[in-house]
Amino acid sequence: MTEAVLRIEKLQKNFGALKATDDVTLDLKPGEIHALIGPNGAGKSTLIAQISGGLSPDSGNIYLGQENVTGLSIAARAKRGLGRCFQISSLAMPLSVRRNVMMASQAVTGTSFSFWKQTDNDQKLLEAAEKVLARVGLEPRADVPVAELSHGERRQVEVACALALKPKVLLLDEPMAGMGAGGSERLTGFLEELKLEVPILLVEHDMDAVFRLADRISVLVYGQIIAQGSADMIRQDPLVREAYLGTEE
Amino acid sequence: MRKLTRESWINSSLVLLLALAPLCASLLDEPYYVNLASRVVIIAMAAVGLNLALGFGGLISFGHAAFFGLGGYVAGVAAYHAFDGSYFIGVIPGSDQMPVIWLVAVLVAGLAATFIGVISLRTQGVYFIMITLAFAQMIYYFAISFPTYGGEDGLSIYVRNSLFSLDTSDPLIFFGICFFSLMLSIFVTRRIMGSRFGAALTMARLNDIRLATSGVEPFPIRLTTFVLSAMITSGAGALFADLNGFVSPSMLSWHHSGELMVIVILGGVGRLFGPVAGAVVFVLLETFIGGFTQHWQFFLGLILLSVVLFANGGLIGLLAGRPRHD
Numbered sequence: 255m256t257e258a259v260l261r262i263e264k265l266q267k268n269f270g271a272l273k274a275t276d277d278v279t280l281d282l283k284p285g286e287i288h289a290l291i292g293p294n295g296a297g298k299s300t301l302i303a304q305i306s307g308g309l310s311p312d313s314g315n316i317y318l319g320q321e322n323v324t325g326l327s328i329a330a331r332a333k334r335g336l337g338r339c340f341q342i343s344s345l346a347m348p349l350s351v352r353r354n355v356m357m358a359s360q361a362v363t364g365t366s367f368s369f370w371k372q373t374d375n376d377q378k379l380l381e382a383a384e385k386v387l388a389r390v391g392l393e394p395r396a397d398v399p400v401a402e403l404s405h406g407e408r409r410q411v412e413v414a415c416a417l418a419l420k421p422k423v424l425l426l427d428e429p430m431a432g433m434g435a436g437g438s439e440r441l442t443g444f445l446e447e448l449k450l451e452v453p454i455l456l457v458e459h460d461m462d463a464v465f466r467l468a469d470r471i472s473v474l475v476y477g478q479i480i481a482q483g484s485a486d487m488i489r490q491d492p493l494v495r496e497a498y499l500g501t502e503e
Numbered sequence: 504m505r506k507l508t509r510e511s512w513i514n515s516s517l518v519l520l521l522a523l524a525p526l527c528a529s530l531l532d533e534p535y536y537v538n539l540a541s542r543v544v545i546i547a548m549a550a551v552g553l554n555l556a557l558g559f560g561g562l563i564s565f566g567h568a569a570f571f572g573l574g575g576y577v578a579g580v581a582a583y584h585a586f587d588g589s590y591f592i593g594v595i596p597g598s599d600q601m602p603v604i605w606l607v608a609v610l611v612a613g614l615a616a617t618f619i620g621v622i623s624l625r626t627q628g629v630y631f632i633m634i635t636l637a638f639a640q641m642i643y644y645f646a647i648s649f650p651t652y653g654g655e656d657g658l659s660i661y662v663r664n665s666l667f668s669l670d671t672s673d674p675l676i677f678f679g680i681c682f683f684s685l686m687l688s689i690f691v692t693r694r695i696m697g698s699r700f701g702a703a704l705t706m707a708r709l710n711d712i713r714l715a716t717s718g719v720e721p722f723p724i725r726l727t728t729f730v731l732s733a734m735i736t737s738g739a740g741a742l743f744a745d746l747n748g749f750v751s752p753s754m755l756s757w758h759h760s761g762e763l764m765v766i767v768i769l770g771g772v773g774r775l776f777g778p779v780a781g782a783v784v785f786v787l788l789e790t791f792i793g794g795f796t797q798h799w800q801f802f803l804g805l806i807l808l809s810v811v812l813f814a815n816g817g818l819i820g821l822l823a824g825r826p827r828h829d
Contacts, residue, residue: 308712329715329717329718329720332718340712344712346709347709348709349705357703357706357713357717360702360718367700367727368699369701370694371698371699372694372697372698373698373699373702374697376699379699415713418717419718
């Protein structure tokens with residue numbers, strides 16, 4: 255059995271009497287996409303926030319590779335290789351696409367405490383950003399301010415920023431949200447290719463994409479994982495049908 | 504060669520005007536106006552320091568008078584001990600050498616800013632404004648209740664401190680020193696903002712979650728900015744004390760913090776030469792309208808109001824348009 259790159263153990267988070275995360279255990283192995291699905295209010299965002307470091311759990315542990323990162327900040331986790339895309343695009347709107355991506359490259363190509371050398375002449379930084387931009391196909395838009403991009407393009411910038419970190423794990427929170435059919439189709443193809451390089455924990459509402467992409471699926475309902483397994487197993491699971499997919503039939 | 508933008512034309516004209524005005528005044532034998540120009544330049548430099556934190560970093564410090572005043576007091580206290588040959592806290596001799604004074608001023612302000620920053624940067628928005636104000640007021644009352652250095656009455660610097668073999672008491676030469684310091688502080692700000700650190704600082708202002716997600720802790724970036732900003736402002740404070748030959752607790756008072764903020768906002772928040780434009784307008788209003796009526800701040804208020812309402816981006820923004828990001 256291969257070693258998990260991301261492991262979450264017995265995670266617990268309560269808001270008053272509400273158990274937002276209730277004894278959640280899951281892991282992510284190299285080369286896979288593990289999808290996290292669940293109805294609205296199931297606690298997906300709370301879970302993602304705890305994994306990325308924005309919220310600290312009441313109990314339980316999060317491991318990135320061998321290292322326990324439960325107490326670490328967002329930045330420290332990002333530096334250790336946790337790449338993340340937000341549900342709602344979180345970019346610097348007035349800055350160009352290139353500047354946004356360069357920011358993400360900055361931590362992996364050296365220190366941010368360099369005061370004299372100009373980033374315009376920083377070949378290492380420029381090249382790193384260029385590579386990522388080419389990869390997601392944003393090169394022609396590199397010098398456009400993010401504020402002037404379409405919603406779908408902003409999602410692409412988010413992915414580019416996450417990739418620029420050279421992540422060991424990708425945390426994608428509804429990357430397809432608000433994308434047109436064409437865009438979401440293209441992104442699905444891209445993720446399929448990407449997972450061989452970086453395993454992905456995917457939160458997504460687009461069920462077609464989830465069933466097509468995910469090697470494993472965890473279903474979260476009221477903070478608890480009620481089922482975990484391959485796409486086929488999840489489709490068949492009576493509990494899941496009742497709690498979640500049942501509404502469609 | 505990069506193409507000159509409209510903003511760089513405006514900046515160059517501003518600098519040229521600022522450099523030529525005292526030259527003309529000196530030729531016309533009007534030392535008062537040379538000193539007035541020095542005042543503009545020094546206050547502009549103090550605002551350049553504040554602009555680094557407030558404009559580029561989004562850190563709305565309402566306590567920068569503390570650093571301005573600390574710089575002034577370092578100059579005053581050093582000159583006081585040098586003058587009567589005594590020692591600061593019984594061990595440190597005084598000095599009348601500007602480079603020594605500047606170095607000490609910058610270090611003292613840096614130390615104070617580190618301490619104040621570590622505490623106040625844990626908060627944001629209104630709380631940050633209030634905590635920086637509170638610290639500045641503490642230093643203000645400390646200076647008032649310290650009789651050795653004049654307490655409320657302040658401290659005179661009888662002979663202007665010296666720089667190498669220059670005749671610093673010549674108004675034009677002193678203006679030259681101040682002008683050079685201002686240009687240096689703008690140049691340093693520009694280098695910083697173009698560097699990796701500047702990129703991180705810009706991101707800390709625009710979206711600190713994005714900065715953290717990029718693997719850079721926002722707190723050390725902000726703290727370093729706050730300290731650098733305080734250092735620039737304290738350098739200006741040391742020059743201000745030398746210009747007036749006098750330092751008093753009023754340099755530390757919150758009025759000064761407010762004035763520096765007004766200057767930054769008037770000139771253009773986060774614009775490299777905004778503080779210069781702001782300081783020119785501010786000091787000229789203070790001097791000329793202040794000559795007619797003591798209610799000159801009424802006009803300042805009117806101008807500030809119209810700039811804030813109609814010229815988003817201050818005077819520089821009004822003339823040069825929106826800032827350009829590449």
